[in-house]
Amino acid sequence: MKTKARPSNLCKSFAANVRAARETRGLSQKQLGQLAGLHRTFVGAVERSERNISIYKIGRLADALGVEPMELFKLDRT
Amino acid sequence: MKTKARPSNLCKSFAANVRAARETRGLSQKQLGQLAGLHRTFVGAVERSERNISIYKIGRLADALGVEPMELFKLDRT
Numbered sequence: 001m002k003t004k005a006r007p008s009n010l011c012k013s014f015a016a017n018v019r020a021a022r023e024t025r026g027l028s029q030k031q032l033g034q035l036a037g038l039h040r041t042f043v044g045a046v047e048r049s050e051r052n053i054s055i056y057k058i059g060r061l062a063d064a065l066g067v068e069p070m071e072l073f074k075l076d077r078t
Numbered sequence: 079m080k081t082k083a084r085p086s087n088l089c090k091s092f093a094a095n096v097r098a099a100r101e102t103r104g105l106s107q108k109q110l111g112q113l114a115g116l117h118r119t120f121v122g123a124v125e126r127s128e129r130n131i132s133i134y135k136i137g138r139l140a141d142a143l144g145v146e147p148m149e150l151f152k153l154d155r156t
Contacts, residue, residue: 070152
């Protein structure tokens with residue numbers, strides 16, 4: 001039986017952290033994409049936990065946001 | 079011109095952190111792979127910064143190692 005991967009909690013926390021960091025900086029998804037060399041639709045998909053993002057692109061997003069990559073992995077404990 | 083992606087510092091730190099966490103626990107790459115549902119050759123390639131690992135598999139490795147994913151993103155500052 002084939003099952004489609006569903007976003008893990010990690011993926012959802014990461015998505016929320018990217019969105020929060022981007023909004024704090026007053027950046028649009030398009031602007032963040034331009035800074036990171038990623039398409040705005042990719043940034044949007046990451047923020048909706050729809051992409052299984054790779055470590056290279058995680059690094060590019062963190063650089064563009066000016067945060068340590070580990071900051072984007074803080075888990076939401078609420 | 080085509081260029082082959084080279085391991086970023088992030089990828090190298092991640093690789094070193096996975097290896098250190100695995101060795102601290104006295105696990106072989108094969109054992110870690112079994113715990114994480116990943117092949118031993120994949121674990122080896124991750125530890126050599128040869129794979130552009132995705133966030134899902136990062137989560138599986140962290141779970142198998144019993145660490146928070148963010149622990150695996152600590153940067154080597156030496």
